[in-house]
């Protein structure tokens with residue numbers, strides 16, 4: 001019977017799963033890239049916390065990062081994704097890979113990466129198991145000025161991880177990520193301050209979505225309130241006459 005025991009041990013799902021869970025964790029953290037594209041700047045981790053304790057509380061400026069994506073612990077049990085608009089978890093993941101990570105092809109359910117990611121996500125202690133709210137702001141409208149001091153904090157926890165230090169861009173993910181606000185203002189030379197504010201609102205609310213180009217993620221109302229966005233615009237000096 002020894003051969004049978006050895007064969008069974010070789011098929012032990014626990015043993016296989018540990019490897020898959022680790023592979024999935026490496027995909028999440030970007031140690032193994034989730035997209036082969038040279039244009040990809042991100043890991044899943046860039047935009048998604050694992051646990052809701054690390055997710056922003058609306059209306060509060062936390063010292064924890066304001067990330068645009070939902071916490072992933074419990075994601076396999078949610079039943080619907082992207083605020084309820086998507087009924088297939090793998091498709092929800094492939095949207096991110098295509099829109100933000102420039103992945104040339106979606107993962108199929110049988111692909112080793114998709115299976116590893118699944119093993120990792122299932123293995124996380126379930127946290128948020130209900131649909132994570134994602135209210136996209138349809139029309140980007142100008143906002144009344146906000147609290148500039150708060151704006152500086154918002155920049156540090158929401159924008160700096162990709163855009164680097166304000167004004168200089170020091171530490172940004174790549175030179176193609178614009179220095180804020182100057183480079184974005186220059187890109188729209190001749191715009192009035194009011195129009196410039198709308199450009200910023202559009203970019204933050206829509207990212208590369210709704211027909212807008214690029215690979216910046218969109219921020220829902222739940223993640224970033226209008227008050228925090230207005231605070232940011234105020235701190236950028238976009239209410240001053242430019």
Ligand code: HEC
Nearest residue numbers: 034042043044047068069070081082083092096100132217
């Ligand atoms: C550039 C930022 C960004 C990157 C990188 C990214 N995502 Fe997302 N992801 C988002 C945003 C924004 C949403 C929509 C808001 C949300 O999470 O529901 C989203 C939605 C999702 C959802 C649906 C969550 C839910 O509960 O509705 C899943 C699952 C997901 N992403 C997984 C991944 C995985 C896995 C990776 C890496 C392969 C990844 N994402 C990479 C930003 C990103």
Ligand code: HEC
Nearest residue numbers: 158159162176177178183184187200203204213214215216
């Ligand atoms: C996950 C990374 C990431 C985060 C976080 C991020 N951005 Fe971006 N942003 C980018 C990238 C990459 C580009 C250039 C590509 C593009 O336009 O999508 C960009 C472009 C922009 C532009 C467009 C500039 C132009 O010339 O048109 C603006 C404005 C902007 N970001 C503002 C912000 C603000 C404000 C925040 C914080 C609330 C923020 N971004 C957070 C990645 C990010």
